[in-house]
Amino acid sequence: MIRTRGVTKRFGRVTAVDDIDLDVQPGEIYGFLGANGSGKTTTVRMLLGLVLPTAGEVEVLGERMPRGGRRVLPRVGALIEGPAFYGHLPGAENLSLLDASGPNGPRRTRRARIAEVLEQVGLAGVGSRPVKGYSLGMRQRLGLAGALLRRPELLILDEPTNGLDPQGIVEIRDLLLDLHRTGTTVFLSSHLLAEVEQLATRVGVLSRGRLVLQDTFATLTAPTGATVINSPDPDAAVRVLGGAVLSRDGERLVVHGEPDAVNARLVTAQVPVVELVRQRPTLEEVVLAAAGPSADRIDGSGVNAGGPRRGDQARRATG
Numbered sequence: 001m002i003r004t005r006g007v008t009k010r011f012g013r014v015t016a017v018d019d020i021d022l023d024v025q026p027g028e029i030y031g032f033l034g035a036n037g038s039g040k041t042t043t044v045r046m047l048l049g050l051v052l053p054t055a056g057e058v059e060v061l062g063e064r065m066p067r068g069g070r071r072v073l074p075r076v077g078a079l080i081e082g083p084a085f086y087g088h089l090p091g092a093e094n095l096s097l098l099d100a101s102g103p104n105g106p107r108r109t110r111r112a113r114i115a116e117v118l119e120q121v122g123l124a125g126v127g128s129r130p131v132k133g134y135s136l137g138m139r140q141r142l143g144l145a146g147a148l149l150r151r152p153e154l155l156i157l158d159e160p161t162n163g164l165d166p167q168g169i170v171e172i173r174d175l176l177l178d179l180h181r182t183g184t185t186v187f188l189s190s191h192l193l194a195e196v197e198q199l200a201t202r203v204g205v206l207s208r209g210r211l212v213l214q215d216t217f218a219t220l221t222a223p224t225g226a227t228v229i230n231s232p233d234p235d236a237a238v239r240v241l242g243g244a245v246l247s248r249d250g251e252r253l254v255v256h257g258e259p260d261a262v263n264a265r266l267v268t269a270q271v272p273v274v275e276l277v278r279q280r281p282t283l284e285e286v287v288l289a290a291a292g293p294s295a296d297r298i299d300g301s302g303v304n305a306g307g308p309r310r311g312d313q314a315r316r317a318t319g
């Protein structure tokens with residue numbers, strides 16, 4: 001769906017994007033993670049042909065950009081920083097103008113198309129109100145509605161939950177998961193680890209313009225080969241497991257080996273255990289390891305989480 005090779009963008013002496021190779025496969029939710037100023041927006045603009053790379057190649061839906069824009073852009077829905085609307089016109093009328101300006105479908109089905117996307121983004125009740133009375137979050141959702149009008153194969157979203165309250169973040173997340181389930185590929189930039197962690201099937205991390213990490217979520221957070229146990233009698237557990245204990249923090253031990261083998265040794269020795277799981281790195285740990293100190297500026301998992309983690313590992317694409 002998206003492929004870049006050696007893409008670089010310089011603004012004078014500033015290298016905003018530095019030699020990046022992005023790969024986004026059909027059916028993925030690609031989380032493009034980076035701190036503010038790391039080059040996400042510049043990359044998104046190059047994908048859409050709005051900015052020319054200084055060097056390198058951009059392909060979207062199999063066509064070179066910006067050359068293929070006329071054929072590619074009608075199949076892509078995009079939302080970049082603060083979508084612009086006519087404030088004195090209602091949301092629905094703004095969408096009507098947008099719909100009329102693009103090849104989204106026949107005129108006679110316009111009203112139905114607009115009603116459907118307003119419903120999808122949770123603005124059905126306020127579509128008739130002038131946009132100047134909308135909150136930032138409502139404008140963001142209206143922008144997303146505009147991106148959905150053409151039922152895109154690929155959605156490219158730059159910080160889509162910016163300005164949304166926690167409830168709005170959850171709604172957008174659910175909407176993106178629904179779209180993904182019905183076959184839409186989503187490319188989403190964010191500076192929020194939690195957002196990417198809860199949505200992405202593949203993750204790319206941008207740090208000072210460089211792509212320092214790109215892999216499937218499943219691979220990045222794959223089991224380490226160690227087991228985490230929690231025992232009310234950690235001293236007994238240490239006696240039994242000996243050199244296999246990699247670290248200890250109170251009643252929590254990290255032990256070399258798979259859970260079944262570790263469990264068997266503890267059961268045989270009758271050591272009580274209240275928890276025993278495979279150790280997996282968190283996305284935060286993986287990002288910190290790849291991006292180094294600059295990852296500090298990516299907001300950690302606790303921030304803006306907007307509720308419990310949705311979805312299970314099984315639903316994630318691993319390919």
Ligand SMILES: Nc1ncnc2c1ncn2[C@@H]1O[C@H](COP(=O)(O)OP(=O)(O)OP(=O)(O)O)[C@@H](O)[C@H]1O
Binds near residue numbers: 016034036037041191
């Ligand atoms: N038109 C421009 N002219 C000069 N410098 C620019 C221009 N656009 C972006 N930059 C610079 O390029 C770098 C990357 O900016 P970019 O907006 O792509 O980052 P970002 O990751 O999207 O950040 P944010 O989340 O704050 O938008 C920054 O140093 C920025 O100041």
